[in-house]
Structure formats: structure tokens, C-alpha cells
Amino acid sequence: MAEHVVSRKTYIVVWIALMALMVLTAGLSRIDLGEWSTVVAMAIAVIKALLVILFFMHVRYEDQKITWVVVIAGFFWLGILLALSMTDYLSRGYLGVAGH
Amino acid sequence: MATIAAPAVERENYLNTDFRVRSWLLTTDHKRIGILYLLSITAMFFVGGFAATMIRLELLTPAGDLMSSDTYNKMFTIHGIVMVFFFLIPSIPATLGNFLVPMMIGARDLAFPKINLASWYMYITGAGLMMYVVLTGGVDTGWTFYVPFSSTYSNTHVIAAVVAIFIAGFSSIFTGFNFIVTIHRMRAPGMTWSRLPLFIWSHYATSVIMVLGTPVVAIALTLVALERAFHMGIFDPRLGGDPLLFQHLFWFYSHPAVYIMILPSMAVVSEVVSTFSRKRVFGYAAVALxxxxxxxxxxxxxxxxxxxxxxxxxxxxxxxxxxxxxAVPSAIKVFNWMATMYKGSVSLATPMLYAMGFIGLFTMGGMTGLYLAALGIDVHVHDTYFVIAHFHYIMVGGAVMGYLAGIHFWWPKISGRMYPEAWGKIAAATIFIGFNLTFFPQFVLGYLGMPRRYHAYPPEFQVLNVMSTAGASILAVGYVLPLIYLLWSLRYGEVAPDNPWAATGLEWRTPSPPPTENFPETPVVTWEAYDYSSVAEVPVAR
Structure with a gap:
């Protein structure tokens, strides 16, 4: 399979977007959004990660299914880490801590 | 086999093609890299073994009289770190896996030979740094690096040790994705997924764990280093962190790491049990899945x-x-190996002795794991010698037995020489007896309440501890024996035929030792896995 050639312009646009999002993150950290602070910060982080994966890591131009399997598996495993850790953190209030 | 004379002109193979040191240190041949790993992990095994010896000697008497409690803490930490990260994790995948994965699927090398070499250098760098830590005062956190001790209170080389593990982790990731890509892309014509040897299936599963799990422990340990050096508030509640977060992140990798150790051993056992029962593995698809x-x-x-x-x-x-x-897939494997042996033509050669030892000891380790998964019992035996005994039945009784089974089974292919069968059997029996005498008393000790990680204990525990130390001495003899006779066989062993066990894998259908390119021409696979009618030869060395 031939390498997909990505124009320099695309890279520069993505880079500018990443920088803008970074400024946005830094700016929003100075404003108190209450419990939404974390949600907004994480949402921006996810967008940045997607930009890097899709453009800089060329996943967007990859037409082989196996590449997508690898990418999705990576995220699925991250999901396992977060979801099962949360079974602990989110339930500490309503069933108590073992031994206490 | 006595009638086969050594050929007058030795065939060119991967060992005699070039003797210069440079040709080894810059090799991209997966077989030579496997040998480099074999030498390195053997050295690390004896470092970890030395620490184990010191632990068992200290526990010979109830008083903490051989070394101070601080030194004892360093000994069990070194034992754990070296054995887990620098011996067991790379043991089978990086040696036998490196050697055999391309050969078993009919490929000339791994998909990324240079990355394979880089993985060995990563390993050596990590191991070298770890040895520096050991020699300059050690580390005393236990191999688990629990916070807040590791991040705040320990006065030992925590940061250097976690950096060493971080670096060695890359060798593991490199090996893992190399195997995944190789198995997907480089199978010989006719080598379909359903014809893959079970060795390959297990190594595929192992590789998935290596690639997906290792980054998490690397980050967890990096965060410990960052909190220790710069007081970043990750785990310390005073800085807004959560100490349990470390345990979540650490065990997210370090529990699957147990499967990195045991799955490759299961890979070996599947091959050995089938070969020495002369039967296709019962329920191939079930074992693979x-x-x-x-x-x-x-x-x-x-x-x-x-x-x-x-x-x-x-x-x-x-x-x-x-x-x-x-427990379910683990039990499927155990029952299917038993069913493979049932009504098979079983012969008790050395690799088969180790494989049968694996099945029994792994089952005991697995069953006691179910005790520990039960919440009530776990509260009673948590952090006692019961846990120590349990995981040594898995890691030593399981993983190391499988490793030794594999080393003996493929020794003729790797070295071109047969190991001495009688000595092989003596060593296997010695290890089995020594192992059980070492670790069975620890189940009892733990159940009676002896905690792990203390250098002194109440006098009533002494008899069981003496038994354990005596067993460890026998075990040590059992480990030194193969080292001696395998080295001896390199010069004096009988010249091995291409397929001494009449096994079915592709690696046995090429010369012993194999040429650098593995196969003179790309093999075409027309038979199913473990089809013994596809090999004409009668086994000669059994």
C-alpha cells in the first residue's frame, strides 16, 4: 500500500488547532465552572488526542481494518481501566468501605 | 540414533555463519537475539536466586540474626523486581518465543528485526541500571512500589529502580507488537489461523497483554518518581492525590503480568503434551480461544x-x-491437556516430566487463587505466606517449569545437540521435590498467620520454615544441574537429528540448528496442526 501524502497545510492547520485548544484549556482553568471544570477539561483533551491520532498518526488515511482494530482496542482497554476503577471510586459512598 | 555419524563438513547454520562478537551484538537474526536474551535472563535469574537464598537463610531461625530488617527488605525487593521484570516477563517470549514464532509460522524472521535487536538493548540497559541500584545500596519498597512509602518515606534508590523498569518495559512492548505483526502478516502459504500451533496462539495472547498493559505500569511508576522528585500531588492526599490510585494503576498491569508469565508456559505445555502423547491437542479451538x-x-x-x-x-x-x-479458561486448558494424554502414546521424556509437573503445580496454584478471590478468606490470609505460596506455585511451579520444559524440548533445535536424558530426568525430579518442599509448608505457615516481608517470626513457625529452607536448597541444586549439563552438551552431547521427537511443527522440518534464513525455501503447509501422520519419522530419542 502506498503511503498517503498529507499536505503541509493540513499539518499546520491541525497544529494551530492544537495550540488554540491548549490556550483554551489554560484559559478555562482560571474560570470556576464548578463540577463542569473537569468535564470541559477532559472534553478538550479528548479532542486534542483525536486530532493527534487521526492526522499526525495517519489513522484517518488508513483504510486497513486491522489498524482500526488496534486503535479501537487501545481505547477499549483504556475504558476498562477507567470504568472498573470507577466501580471503586463512585461506590465508596453508598456501600461503605470494606472493614469499616 | 547411534548409527548417525556427524557429517564431515558441518552444514552452515545460524550459529557457525559468523563467529565475531560484532556479528552477535549487531545481529538481526531472531534466533541469535533469542540466544542473547537466554544468556541475559539466565544471569538475572541467578541474581534473583541469590536474593532468594539470602531470604531463606535468614528465615532458618526465628530471630532476625543474619541481616538487619532493612537489608532483608532490600533482599525481598531485589528478589521480586529481578525475578518478575527481568526474568519471568521476558523468560519464554523473548527466548523461545523469539526463536520459534517465525519458525513455527514458516517465516524467515520477525516483521521488525531491528526493533527486535533494539528490544534486547532496552532490556540490557534496564537490567544494567537495576544492577547499579542493587550494587549501590538497593531499594526497599517491595517490588510493588506502594505509595506513600515509595513516593515519600523510603530513603533508597526508588527513582533509579523505576526508571530501570520503565526502560525494560519498552523491550517487552517491542517484543509484543513484533509478534502481533509477524503472526498477522508473515504466515507461510497454507498456515491459516486454525492451523497455527497453540504456541503461537498463546504468544499472540501474551503479546496483546504486553502491548496494552505495559504502558500503564510505566506511567504509574513514572508518577511515583514525579511525586517523589517534584511533590506533584498524584497519590499523596495532602497534595490532593489518592494513594489507592497507585494500586489501581499498578495492578492493572501487574495482575495481567502474571498471564504474561503463565500463557507462554501454557504455550510450551500444549506443544510438549501433544508431542509426547502423539495425539492432536484435545479441543484445539477451545485451547486456542x-x-x-x-x-x-x-x-x-x-x-x-x-x-x-x-x-x-x-x-x-x-x-x-x-x-x-x-478460572474457566485456565481449567479448560488443564482438562484438555489431560484429555490429550488420555489414550495417547505417552512417553516420559524430560520435557514431558516438566509439562506434567506444570499441570499439577499450576492447578494447585490456580485453586488456591480461588481461595484468595473469596472475600472472606482473603481478609484472613492477605499478606501472609499463603499468598507467597500461591503465587510461587503459579510463577515457579507453573511458569518456570514450563520454561524448563521448553528449553529441553527445543534444545536440540537451538544448539544442534541432545541434552543427556538421564540427567534431565534427575534434574526434573529434583526440582519437583525441592519446589514442593519449599512452598507447600508456606501454605500452612500463611494459614497459621505468618505474615510476609518480616525477617523474624515466632518460634512455633520454625519447623515449617526449616522445611522450606531445606526445600530451597534442593531446588537450587535442581536449577544448577541443567545449567551444567546443557553447557556440557554443547560440546559433548550427541548430535541432534532434525526432528528428534517426531514432532509436527514447521520448526522441526528444517535442519538442527536451522540455517540463518530458517527454511531453504518457503514452506507450504498442507496439513492441520498436530497431524502426526504428516511426519514420517519414528521418534528416536525418547
Whole structure:
């Protein structure tokens, strides 16, 4: 399979977007959004990660299914880490801590 | 076999093609890299073994009289770190896996030979740094690096040790994705997924764990280093952190790491049991998929290490239940190996002795794992010698027995020489007896309440501890024996035929030792896995 050639312009646009999002993150950290602070910060982080994966890591131009399997598996495993850790953190209030 | 004389002109193979040191240190041949790993992990095994010897000597008497408690802490930490990260994790995948994965699927090398070499250099760099830590005062946190001790209170080389593990982790990731890509892309014509040897299926599952799990432990340990050096508030509640977060992140990798150790051993056992029963593995598809199931389920159970650490009762319930699930694919494998032997033409050559030892000891390790997954029992035996005995039955009785089975089974292919069969059997029996005498008393000790990680204990525990130390001495003899006779066989062993066991794998259908390119021409596979009618030869060395 031939390498997909990505124009320099695309890279520069993505880079500018990443920088803008970074400024946005830094700016929003100075404003108190209450419990939404974390949600907004994480949402921006996810967008940045997607930009890097899709453009800089060329996943967007990859037409082989196996590449997508690898990418999705990576995220699925991250999901396992977060979801099962949360079974602990989110339930500490309503069933108590073992031994206490 | 006595009638076969050594050929007058030795065939060119991967060993005699070039003798210069440079040709080894810059090699991209997966077989030579396997040998480099074999030498390195053997050295590390004896470093870890030395620490184990010191631990057992200290525990010979109830008083802490041989070394101070601080030195003892360093000894069990060194033992744990070296054995887990620098011996067991790379043991089978990086040596036998490196050697055999391309050969078994009919490829000339791994998909990324240079990255394979880089993985060895990563390993050596990590191991070298770890040895520096050992020689300059050690580290005393236990191999688990629990915070806040590791991040705040320990005065030893914590940062250097975690950096060493971080670096060695890359060697593991490199090996893992190399195997995944190789198995997907480089199978010989006719080598379909359903014809893959079970060795390959297990190594595929192992590779998935290596690639998906290792980054998490690397980051967890990096965060410890960052908190220690720069007081970043990750785990310290005073800085807004959560100490249990470290345990979650650490065990997310370090529990599946047990499956990195045991799955490759299961890979070896599947090959050995089939070959020495002269039967196709019973329920091939079930055994293959059980490997994948273990890899996936292994990621869902980690918090069973944390039942008494303060996780919520609900989380404990969930993880206890999930932990039981892993027993299912493990049991499928054990029962299917038994069914393979049933009505087979079983011969008790050395690799088969180790494989049968594996099956028995792994079963005991696995069953006691179910005790530990039960919430009530875990509270009683947590952090006692019961846990020590349990995981040594898995890691030594399971993983190391499988490793030795594999080393003996493929020794003729790797070295071109037969090992001395009688000595092989004596060593296997010595290891089995020594192992059980070492670790069975520890189940009893733990159940009676002896905690782990103390250098002194109440006098009533002495008899069992003496038994354990005596067993460890026998075990040590058992480990030194193969080292001696395998080295002896390199010069004096009988010249090995291409397929001494009349096994079916592609690696046996090429010369011993193999040429650098593995196969003179690309093999075409027309038979199913473990089809013994596809090999004409009668086994000669049994």
C-alpha cells in the first residue's frame, strides 16, 4: 500500500488547532465552572488526542481494518481501566468501605 | 540414533555463519537475539536466586540474626523486581518465543528485526541500571512500589529502580507488537489461523497483554518518581492525590503480568503434551480461544489485590466475581491437556516430566487463587505466606517449569545437540521435590498467620520454615544441574537429528540448528496442526 501524502497545510492547520485548544484549556482553568471544570477539561483533551491520532498518526488515511482494530482496542482497554476503577471510586459512598 | 555419524563438513547454520562478537551484538537474526536474551535472563535469574537464598537463610531461625530488617527488605525487593521484570516477563517470549514464532509460522524472521535487536538493548540497559541500584545500596519498597512509602518515606534508590523498569518495559512492548505483526502478516502459504500451533496462539495472547498493559505500569511508576522528585500531588492526599490510585494503576498491569508469565508456559505445555502423547491437542479451538480469553479476562480482575486496602465493598464484590471467571479458561486448558494424554502414546521424556509437573503445580496454584478471590478468606490470609505460596506455585511451579520444559524440548533445535536424558530426568525430579518442599509448608505457615516481608517470626513457625529452607536448597541444586549439563552438551552431547521427537511443527522440518534464513525455501503447509501422520519419522530419542 502506498503511503498517503498529507499536505503541509493540513499539518499546520491541525497544529494551530492544537495550540488554540491548549490556550483554551489554560484559559478555562482560571474560570470556576464548578463540577463542569473537569468535564470541559477532559472534553478538550479528548479532542486534542483525536486530532493527534487521526492526522499526525495517519489513522484517518488508513483504510486497513486491522489498524482500526488496534486503535479501537487501545481505547477499549483504556475504558476498562477507567470504568472498573470507577466501580471503586463512585461506590465508596453508598456501600461503605470494606472493614469499616 | 547411534548409527548417525556427524557429517564431515558441518552444514552452515545460524550459529557457525559468523563467529565475531560484532556479528552477535549487531545481529538481526531472531534466533541469535533469542540466544542473547537466554544468556541475559539466565544471569538475572541467578541474581534473583541469590536474593532468594539470602531470604531463606535468614528465615532458618526465628530471630532476625543474619541481616538487619532493612537489608532483608532490600533482599525481598531485589528478589521480586529481578525475578518478575527481568526474568519471568521476558523468560519464554523473548527466548523461545523469539526463536520459534517465525519458525513455527514458516517465516524467515520477525516483521521488525531491528526493533527486535533494539528490544534486547532496552532490556540490557534496564537490567544494567537495576544492577547499579542493587550494587549501590538497593531499594526497599517491595517490588510493588506502594505509595506513600515509595513516593515519600523510603530513603533508597526508588527513582533509579523505576526508571530501570520503565526502560525494560519498552523491550517487552517491542517484543509484543513484533509478534502481533509477524503472526498477522508473515504466515507461510497454507498456515491459516486454525492451523497455527497453540504456541503461537498463546504468544499472540501474551503479546496483546504486553502491548496494552505495559504502558500503564510505566506511567504509574513514572508518577511515583514525579511525586517523589517534584511533590506533584498524584497519590499523596495532602497534595490532593489518592494513594489507592497507585494500586489501581499498578495492578492493572501487574495482575495481567502474571498471564504474561503463565500463557507462554501454557504455550510450551500444549506443544510438549501433544508431542509426547502423539495425539492432536484435545479441543484445539477451545485451547486456542482460552488463551485469548485469559488475556482479556486477566485485565478485569486486578483489584483482588486490594480487598483489604480500602476499596469500596461494591468494587470488592465485582472484582471477586470477575476473578472467578479467569478460572474457566485456565481449567479448560488443564482438562484438555489431560484429555490429550488420555489414550495417547505417552512417553516420559524430560520435557514431558516438566509439562506434567506444570499441570499439577499450576492447578494447585490456580485453586488456591480461588481461595484468595473469596472475600472472606482473603481478609484472613492477605499478606501472609499463603499468598507467597500461591503465587510461587503459579510463577515457579507453573511458569518456570514450563520454561524448563521448553528449553529441553527445543534444545536440540537451538544448539544442534541432545541434552543427556538421564540427567534431565534427575534434574526434573529434583526440582519437583525441592519446589514442593519449599512452598507447600508456606501454605500452612500463611494459614497459621505468618505474615510476609518480616525477617523474624515466632518460634512455633520454625519447623515449617526449616522445611522450606531445606526445600530451597534442593531446588537450587535442581536449577544448577541443567545449567551444567546443557553447557556440557554443547560440546559433548550427541548430535541432534532434525526432528528428534517426531514432532509436527514447521520448526522441526528444517535442519538442527536451522540455517540463518530458517527454511531453504518457503514452506507450504498442507496439513492441520498436530497431524502426526504428516511426519514420517519414528521418534528416536525418547
Amino acid at each position: 482460552a488463551s485469548i480469553a485469559i488475556a482479556v479476562l486477566g485485565f478485569l480482575v486486578w483489584a483482588h489485590h486490594m480487598f483489604v486496602a480500602g476499596i469500596s465493598a461494591y468494587a470488592a464484590l465485582v472484582f471477586s466475581l470477575l476473578s472467578y471467571f479467569v
